[in-house]
Amino acid sequence: MATESVGMLDSPVLSAKQLEARLRSVGAERYHHQHPFHTMMHEGKLSRGQLQAWALNRYYYQSRIPIKDAIILSRSEDSDFRRAWRKRVVDHDGDAMQEGGIERWIRLAEVTGVDRERVMRCEGILPAVRYAVDAYLDLVKNRSFLEAVASSLTELFARDLISLRMDRMREHYPWLSDGLDYFTARLHQAPEDARFALQYVIEHAKSRAEQELAIGALQAKCDILWAQLDAIYFSYVQPGWPPPGAFRLES
Amino acid sequence: MATESVGMLDSPVLSAKQLEARLRSVGAERYHHQHPFHTMMHEGKLSRGQLQAWALNRYYYQSRIPIKDAIILSRSEDSDFRRAWRKRVVDHDGDAMQEGGIERWIRLAEVTGVDRERVMRCEGILPAVRYAVDAYLDLVKNRSFLEAVASSLTELFARDLISLRMDRMREHYPWLSDGLDYFTARLHQAPEDARFALQYVIEHAKSRAEQELAIGALQAKCDILWAQLDAIYFSYVQPGWPPPGAFRLES
Numbered sequence: 001m002a003t004e005s006v007g008m009l010d011s012p013v014l015s016a017k018q019l020e021a022r023l024r025s026v027g028a029e030r031y032h033h034q035h036p037f038h039t040m041m042h043e044g045k046l047s048r049g050q051l052q053a054w055a056l057n058r059y060y061y062q063s064r065i066p067i068k069d070a071i072i073l074s075r076s077e078d079s080d081f082r083r084a085w086r087k088r089v090v091d092h093d094g095d096a097m098q099e100g101g102i103e104r105w106i107r108l109a110e111v112t113g114v115d116r117e118r119v120m121r122c123e124g125i126l127p128a129v130r131y132a133v134d135a136y137l138d139l140v141k142n143r144s145f146l147e148a149v150a151s152s153l154t155e156l157f158a159r160d161l162i163s164l165r166m167d168r169m170r171e172h173y174p175w176l177s178d179g180l181d182y183f184t185a186r187l188h189q190a191p192e193d194a195r196f197a198l199q200y201v202i203e204h205a206k207s208r209a210e211q212e213l214a215i216g217a218l219q220a221k222c223d224i225l226w227a228q229l230d231a232i233y234f235s236y237v238q239p240g241w242p243p244p245g246a247f248r249l250e251s
Numbered sequence: 252m253a254t255e256s257v258g259m260l261d262s263p264v265l266s267a268k269q270l271e272a273r274l275r276s277v278g279a280e281r282y283h284h285q286h287p288f289h290t291m292m293h294e295g296k297l298s299r300g301q302l303q304a305w306a307l308n309r310y311y312y313q314s315r316i317p318i319k320d321a322i323i324l325s326r327s328e329d330s331d332f333r334r335a336w337r338k339r340v341v342d343h344d345g346d347a348m349q350e351g352g353i354e355r356w357i358r359l360a361e362v363t364g365v366d367r368e369r370v371m372r373c374e375g376i377l378p379a380v381r382y383a384v385d386a387y388l389d390l391v392k393n394r395s396f397l398e399a400v401a402s403s404l405t406e407l408f409a410r411d412l413i414s415l416r417m418d419r420m421r422e423h424y425p426w427l428s429d430g431l432d433y434f435t436a437r438l439h440q441a442p443e444d445a446r447f448a449l450q451y452v453i454e455h456a457k458s459r460a461e462q463e464l465a466i467g468a469l470q471a472k473c474d475i476l477w478a479q480l481d482a483i484y485f486s487y488v489q490p491g492w493p494p495p496g497a498f499r500l501e502s
Binding site (some may be wrong): 029030036127130131132138219222223224226227230231234235237238239241243244 | 475
């Protein structure tokens with residue numbers, strides 16, 4: 001739980017509007033749209049190798065998303081909830097009609113120049129990225145169900161970041177343009193998912209203590225996203241020392 | 252499992268000497284004695300603030316050690332093993348006769364200038380340090396018992412690092428000299444513990460596959476130690492950006 005929230009547990013319950021404002025303020029402060037690695041990406045300052053390192057490492061996150069959502073599915077006893085939430089598993093794993101987000105991410109990685117098999121073996125992924133992503137699975141398994149749902153609310157902030165990213169990628173890395181289908185799909189998937197999860201949190205966080213837990217879970221998720229970019233920046237930008245065994249930029 | 256080890260599973264069983272040599276070579280390559288943060292420490296290049304950040308963050312690791320050992324205790328059905336292993340919990344938690352390693356680490360942190368309550372609240376710990384340490388708990392909970400024991404074998408390499416560190420700390424940071432009791436105790440505790448665990452691994456890793464799992468577990472543990480220092484270096488040395496909410500150096 002966030003340190004700031006201790007002592008607030010006796011405070012009055014927030015209105016739906018106030019709770020939403022608090023959740024949005026977590027994003028403004030902690031979401032990874034402000035991370036220096038993203039700033040470099042959007043200013044066209046990343047090399048092809050650095051984009052490879054990013055695509056390769058972020059694949060581990062992408063590959064765990066439907067597992068994370070399956071854990072949440074497995075914890076719900078409500079058929080309506082499960083029916084709504086399972087869309088996320090389909091979005092990432094695909095179905096007979098269309099490929100899923102994982103396949104689209106692999107294509108992005110391929111366009112950067114990392115081959116498919118290497119991506120899928122998760123070879124050379126930074127241990128720190130793995131620990132952060134695994135902490136996300138741990139959160140959805142071991143915290144309350146409300147917190148597991150609330151941790152997905154980073155999707156409230158995804159649309160703006162993705163549309164900026166797509167513009168800047170087309171501008172600065174035109175050779176990447178064929179790899180952007182993942183983001184195109186997320187432009188509408190993320191806001192749909194966020195609306196459902198926000199509604200759920202507002203309805204089910206009835207006490208102030210529960211509201212603070214939900215806010216803390218969103219903050220924890222922001223930390224998990226941020227830590228992945230810290231690790232990538234540390235290894236591939238500055239000081240530029242990948243740990244033993246990790247992917248290395250071609251010199 | 253380490254990528255290198257795939258394909259070796261049909262290879263002949265290593266002799267006790269060969270297995271020990273392989274384990275020691277993991278340390279030579281991956282143990283954190285070579286991490287640039289330690290190099291700076293030993294060359295006297297860290298500021299007091301950077302040593303505070305290190306002591307504060309490493310406290311989270313120290314605080315989880317007896318929990319990690321209790322998990323291993325809880326997984327053993329052998330009274331002799333448990334009797335031998337519980338020494339580790341006593342070493343870190345202390346008893347009526349003497350304080351334990353956690354208390355000694357808090358004193359080290361206090362000597363750097365962070366107050367005891369702040370240390371114990373784990374306030375401002377880097378999320379990436381937390382994820383790495385929690386990955387260690389996950390390893391001892393979820394991998395085989397042999398791998399849980401083998402992951403402790405970083406203690407084979409601890410004595411040399413600790414004696415170098417104590418010399419260099421007295422030389423470069425004489426104001427820290429009153430805080431070194433933790434290391435004094437570890438100088439004899441770590442080698443005792445390592446001897447027992449090495450013997451256990453040699454006796455119980457009977458097939459080549461098991462031997463490779465043990466080697467992989469030691470490698471995984473080295474990665475966990477290394478990732479903690481990467482996170483500290485990233486936030487407090489270069490580029491020097493602690494994530495939102497983390498401890499900040501006084502300017």
